[in-house]
Every structure is written in C-alpha cells, then in structure tokens.
Amino acid sequence: MTTETQEIICGPCDIREIAKPAVVWCPTCDEGLCDECCGHHRAAKATRGHQFIDSDHYKEMPRKMIEEFNKCSEHDEKYELFCPNHETHCCVQCVKEKHAKCTGITLLNKVIENIKSSAMVSTITQKIEKRMERLTKLTKNRMENINRINKQSSELCTDFRRMREEMDLMLDEFEKGLNDQTISVKNTQSSIVNNTIAQIGAHESIYKEMHSALLKVLAYGSNFQVYSAIKKTEEKLINEDKEIELFLKTIMVYKK
Ligand SMILES: [Zn+2]
Numbered sequence: 195m196t197t198e199t200q201e202i203i204c205g206p207c208d209i210r211e212i213a214k215p216a217v218v219w220c221p222t223c224d225e226g227l228c229d230e231c232c233g234h235h236r237a238a239k240a241t242r243g244h245q246f247i248d249s250d251h252y253k254e255m256p257r258k259m260i261e262e263f264n265k266c267s268e269h270d271e272k273y274e275l276f277c278p279n280h281e282t283h284c285c286v287q288c289v290k291e292k293h294a295k296c297t298g299i300t301l302l303n304k305v306i307e308n309i310k311s312s313a314m315v316s317t318i319t320q321k322i323e324k325r326m327e328r329l330t331k332l333t334k335n336r337m338e339n340i341n342r343i344n345k346q347s348s349e350l351c352t353d354f355r356r357m358r359e360e361m362d363l364m365l366d367e368f369e370k371g372l373n374d375q376t377i378s379v380k381n382t383q384s385s386i387v388n389n390t391i392a393q394i395g396a397h398e399s400i401y402k403e404m405h406s407a408l409l410k411v412l413a414y415g416s417n418f419q420v421y422s423a424i425k426k427t428e429e430k431l432i433n434e435d436k437e438i439e440l441f442l443k444t445i446m447v448y449k450k
C-alpha cells in the first residue's frame with residue numbers, strides 16, 4: 195500500500211483507517227507493516243516464516259517494473275501458476291480458461307525459485323551491458339574524433355606560425371638586400387657628386403686666381419703691364435675654356 199508521495203503506509207493499519215508509515219515490506223503478503231504490526235506478523239503462526247525487507251529498500255525499487263505482474267488484469271487474481279507449454283505465468287482462472295489442455299502446470303514460485311542465479315538474469319543484464327558498451331564505444335570514438343580535430347587544428351596553427359616566421363625571415367633578408375643596394379648606390383652617387391663639386395671648386399679657384407692677379411696688375415702695374423696681363427689672361431682663359439668644356443662633357447656623361 196503506497197501513498198502519492200511513494201511513502202509506504204502500514205497495510206493492516208490502513209484497513210483500520212489509521213495512517214502509519216511502514217518500516218518493513220512483506221513480499222509474501224505484498225504490503226508494508228508498521229513497527230507494531232511487524233511484531234504481530236512475526237508472532238502470528240500463519241505469517242511467522244515471512245521474510246521482510248526494509249521499507250527504504252523497497253522504496254528504492256522501480257515501482258512500475260515490479261508491480262506490473264502483481265495481479266492478472268483479466269481476472270484480478272494473483273499469478274500463482276506457470277504453464278510450461280505456453281512459457282507464461284497465469285492465474286487460476288487463466289488455467290481454467292486458456293490452459294485446460296496444457297500439461298505440467300506448476301507453481302510459479304517453484305519455477306522462479308532460483309531466478310536470481312538463473313541464466314535469465316545473466317542474459318538480460320548482458321543484453322543491457324552490451325548495449326551500454328556499444329554506446330560507450332561510440333562516445334569514445336567521438337571523443338577520439340574531437341581529440342584528432344584538436345590536434346590537427348593546433349598542428350595547422352603551428353604550421354601557419356612557422357610559415358609566417360619563414361616569410362618574416364625572407365622579408366627581412368629582402369629588405370636588408372634592398373637597403374644595402376640603396377646605400378651602396380647612394381655612396382657611389384655621393385662620391386661622384388662630391389668629386390664633381392671638388393673639380394668645379396678647382397676650376398673656380400683658377401678663375402679666382404686669374405681675377406685677383408688681374409686686379410692687382412690693374413691697381414699697381416703700368417699700362418704696358420696691364421696690356422701684357424690682359425693678353426696672358428686671354429691666353430689662359432682659352433686654355434681654361436678648353437678644360438672646362440672637357441670637364442662639362444664628363445659631367446653630362448654622368449648625368450645620363
Ligand atoms: Zn500497522
């Protein structure tokens with residue numbers, strides 16, 4: 195006898211309309227017993243041999259599984275017999291109606307006496323275990339997939355990093371090459387230009403010398419000396435013009 199909240203109440207007390215929680219369950223009588231009724235149950239001659247189970251343990255058992263075959267739904271009688279021809283449990287009425295011609299009808303209790311150590315138990319548990327094993331394998335397999343995906347992804351990331359580092363190195367070398375070339379070109383060009391500037395300076399000082407020499411003769415020399423200086427300077431200018439022409443030609447060559 196159970197309440198909505200699965201609290202087991204004492205069967206004998208319930209009959210007398212007293213709600214008392216059961217402390218044990220008597221599987222033979224199929225009802226719970228309170229402390230007091232449990233004492234009576236143990237003492238009474240008819241029920242003295244009944245084995246109890248703790249009511250908490252009884253509560254732990256899945257109700258739907260164990261109550262399904264409590265009573266024959268057709269005849270509202272307890273299943274007490276077993277037909278070996280049909281390999282099924284049956285109540286007294288079932289036997290009368292459906293198994294009249296069957297032979298070897300025995301007590302169900304006798305048939306299931308050693309059921310806990312029977313092949314039926316090991317077969318059904320093995321069936322469930324096999325299915326669980328299969329699912330565990332599937333999960334394991336999927337976990338391995340995840341691990342493989344993780345590994346591949348991290349390997350790819352490492353590859354990208356390495357490629358990037360290689361490209362960095364290549365770019366560094368490329369940049370260094372370009373820089374070296376640029377600096378070398380700059381140095382060459384600078385030295386050419388500096389050289390040209392120096393040559394221009396040399397020509398400039400020739401003109402400066404001519405100029406100041408002529409001015410000195412103009413300031414302190416006689417007319418004849420001035421005449422002589424002009425002639426000499428003209429001669430020098432012609433020579434210098436030739437030099438300058440040659441020099442300018444070389445500059446033009448560089449400018450190309
Ligand atoms: Zn009671």
Ligand SMILES: [Zn+2]
Nearest residue numbers: 220223241244
């Ligand atoms: Zn009992």
Ligand SMILES: [Zn+2]
Nearest residue numbers: 266269285288
């Ligand atoms: Zn029946």
Ligand SMILES: [Zn+2]
Nearest residue numbers: 277280293296
């Ligand atoms: Zn039968």
